[in-house]
Amino acid sequence: MEYLEDVEIGAKTVVGEHTFTTEEIKEFARQYDPQPFHLDEAAAARSLFGRLCASGWHSAVMWMRLTVDHHRRRDAERRARGEPVARLGLSPGFRELKWIKPVYVGDTITYASEVTAKRLSKSRPGWGLMTIRNTGTNQAGELVLSFVSTAFVECRP
Numbered sequence: 001m002e003y004l005e006d007v008e009i010g011a012k013t014v015v016g017e018h019t020f021t022t023e024e025i026k027e028f029a030r031q032y033d034p035q036p037f038h039l040d041e042a043a044a045a046r047s048l049f050g051r052l053c054a055s056g057w058h059s060a061v062m063w064m065r066l067t068v069d070h071h072r073r074r075d076a077e078r079r080a081r082g083e084p085v086a087r088l089g090l091s092p093g094f095r096e097l098k099w100i101k102p103v104y105v106g107d108t109i110t111y112a113s114e115v116t117a118k119r120l121s122k123s124r125p126g127w128g129l130m131t132i133r134n135t136g137t138n139q140a141g142e143l144v145l146s147f148v149s150t151a152f153v154e155c156r157p
Contacts, residue, residue, distance in 0.1 A: 063134055099144070
């Protein structure tokens with residue numbers, strides 16, 4: 001992670017992409033969101049979605065998985081070049097979560113994050129807060145997921 005001072009407002013990063021399969025949609029739904037339109041093709045066909053689709057939480061979880069993997073890769077690259085790596089702190093939360101379109105079997109979602117604001121923390125010396133707009137876009141270029149998150153980021157020592 002970059003130190004807060006090095007983070008650029010407006011910087012957009014593609015953190016990864018994921019293709020949703022029938023098996024994983026059903027497995028996630030069985031464990032975390034057992035709605036008929038996530039579990040059964042016939043029930044999904046009769047639903048307002050018209051066919052099997054992923055849980056909105058599944059689409060959000062994939063953003064998190066890809067984001068964590070992305071930061072780990074970038075931090076390893078920095079360390080390999082002998083560069084310092086800032087700590088990423090806790091997240092005080094997210095807001096404006098929107099599941100805009102369903103994610104269907106076979107959809108490939110590209111996840112991206114854009115820094116929209118940053119500031120020094122008033123309560124935690126040596127730390128700042130970074131605000132990020134996170135999105136998921138399907139292979140047709142349609143936005144399917146959007147939310148704003150905030151995270152603590154270490155300031156330069």
